[in-house]
Structure formats: structure tokens, C-alpha cells
Amino acid sequence: MQDQQHNIIYANGYMNTFENKSLDAENLSIEFSREAFLQLTEGSNDTMKRFADRLMAGGPVVMGIQSLPANATIQRVIQDIIQCNFTGHLKKLFLLSKSIELLVLQADAWHQAFQFRERQQYKRDDVERIHYAREYLINNIEMPPSLSELSRIVGINEFKLKKKFKEEFNTTVFGYLADYRLGMARSFLEEGNKSVGDIAYELGYSSPQHFSAVFRKKFGVAPSELKK
Incomplete structure (x- = not known):
């Protein structure tokens, strides 16, 4: 005292x-x-x-x-x-x-x-749950859960999940996932060890064509061009 x-x-x-x-x-x-x-x-x-x-x-x-x-x-x-x-x-x-x-x-x-x-303490708990949600998304990038599934997994309601995730990472849940996927894709392409098709399916894209369209929109070049 x-x-x-x-x-x-x-x-x-x-x-x-x-x-x-x-x-x-x-x-x-x-x-x-x-x-x-x-x-x-x-x-x-x-x-x-x-x-x-x-x-x-x-x-x-x-x-x-x-x-x-x-x-x-x-x-x-x-x-x-x-x-x-x-x-x-x-x-x-x-x-x-x-x-x-x-x-x-x-x-x-x-x-x-x-x-x-x-x-x-609740705030700290929420932050820990949000970071766990991010890790879970990354670890399940091939088949990511829906927002409702993710909220149940991390033990936080959907509204708070979306709100707190945006506050913590300055983007939406699936906006973060999309950017992370494309970042991994670019790394794979620059390494040159995997084909465009393999990368597309490994990262959970519905098809190589869809992957190519999203990649071009993000980086301004097609995946095949970057691979060369």
C-alpha cells in the first residue's frame, strides 16, 4: 500500500x-x-x-x-x-x-x-480470438470456413468478428484472406517451382482461369507472365 x-x-x-x-x-x-x-x-x-x-x-x-x-x-x-x-x-x-x-x-x-x-480483459480476449481467426483462415486456406462457421470456431458472434477483425487488420475477414492468398501465389510464381494450375488449386481457387483473373486485377499482370 x-x-x-x-x-x-x-x-x-x-x-x-x-x-x-x-x-x-x-x-x-x-x-x-x-x-x-x-x-x-x-x-x-x-x-x-x-x-x-x-x-x-x-x-x-x-x-x-x-x-x-x-x-x-x-x-x-x-x-x-x-x-x-x-x-x-x-x-x-x-x-x-x-x-x-x-x-x-x-x-x-x-x-x-x-x-x-x-x-x-474482454478486449484482450477479443483480440486473441481475432488473431486466432486469422490463423485459422491461413491454416485452412484451401477450404476456408464461412463467416458463421469461423465465428463459432473462435467463440465470438459474427457482428463482433467482422467489426473487431476490421479494427485489428484494417480489412474484412475475406479481404484479408484474398490478399494473403494472392501474396502466397506471387511468392510461388516467383520461386518458379509450381505451375499456375497447381497454385490455383492449392490456394483454393475454383479454377486456374478464376485465379488468373483475380491475380491480374490485383497485380496488373497475368500469373503466366510473372512466372516467365
Whole structure:
């Protein structure tokens, strides 16, 4: 935990060691009993529910390995607690209300943080699926799947597949496949080891004539001319 950060921790008896990197340091801890915490957080957001479930399982629980920065609202409530001028029963009520307010702010901050991390993870997952789709197309270039088949194979719906593929590779799914095929065809022709017909069928074209027409449109020359 670094300066100006907060966390929520449960432990049934524990020892902590703090190493300060400056001569002056302040730490504010507010403790709820297990029963009071569960009662206060019952029916709150999913993040607090998961925390409570882990708490009920019996082990020590930390809301997050990396603590969150304390925003201005959280810091204001902390200052209200530190600078409390009430005495007696009013002080107890004030500190209880502020402690609950602080818990609410923490619960909301952690919930937002986990939602953001989940969205980022979904994005990374989507990118991995898109790259897998590209690899699958290349590995099955002779008989490529349909768009619906490819979406099922990589586990992403057609709309997202088309959208994310275009974002990642700046072309459509089959636009990429067409360009990749023609690039391979040109390499084969320049190597000179295969006939035009062999290349056409190996790369999944319906006929050498179709291959020649597509190749000429792309490169401005017929495959037979390039082979020479």
C-alpha cells in the first residue's frame, strides 16, 4: 500500500509490518466486526458480495492485491473523521455514519475498478480470438470456413468478428484472406517451382482461369507472365 491508497481487508487475528519510506506517515484503519460488516454490506454490489462470500469461507481476504488511490471524496470523508469536533454520543454517531459512508465509497470505487479490469480483459480476449481467426483462415486456406462457421470456431458472434477483425487488420475477414492468398501465389510464381494450375488449386481457387483473373486485377499482370 502506497501513499493515499485504500483497501478492504478481513482477517481473524493478524500481524502487519509497515515499512515507511519517509520519517512521517499516517494510517487510518476502521474496524467492523465480522457480523456488522456482513449486515452492512448485505444486498450491496456484486464486488462486495464476492468479498463477503470469501469472508464467509473463513480465510483472510484482501479486496485487491494492488490498493486503489483514494479519490478526493474519500479523502474528504477521512478528514471529517480525523477532525471530528463532536463529543460523547454524538461523536459515536458521527464516526459511525462517516465510517459507513467511507465503506460505501470504497465499495463503489472497487466495483468500478473491477468492472474496468473486466472490460480490459474482454478486449484482450477479443483480440486473441481475432488473431486466432486469422490463423485459422491461413491454416485452412484451401477450404476456408464461412463467416458463421469461423465465428463459432473462435467463440465470438459474427457482428463482433467482422467489426473487431476490421479494427485489428484494417480489412474484412475475406479481404484479408484474398490478399494473403494472392501474396502466397506471387511468392510461388516467383520461386518458379509450381505451375499456375497447381497454385490455383492449392490456394483454393475454383479454377486456374478464376485465379488468373483475380491475380491480374490485383497485380496488373497475368500469373503466366510473372512466372516467365
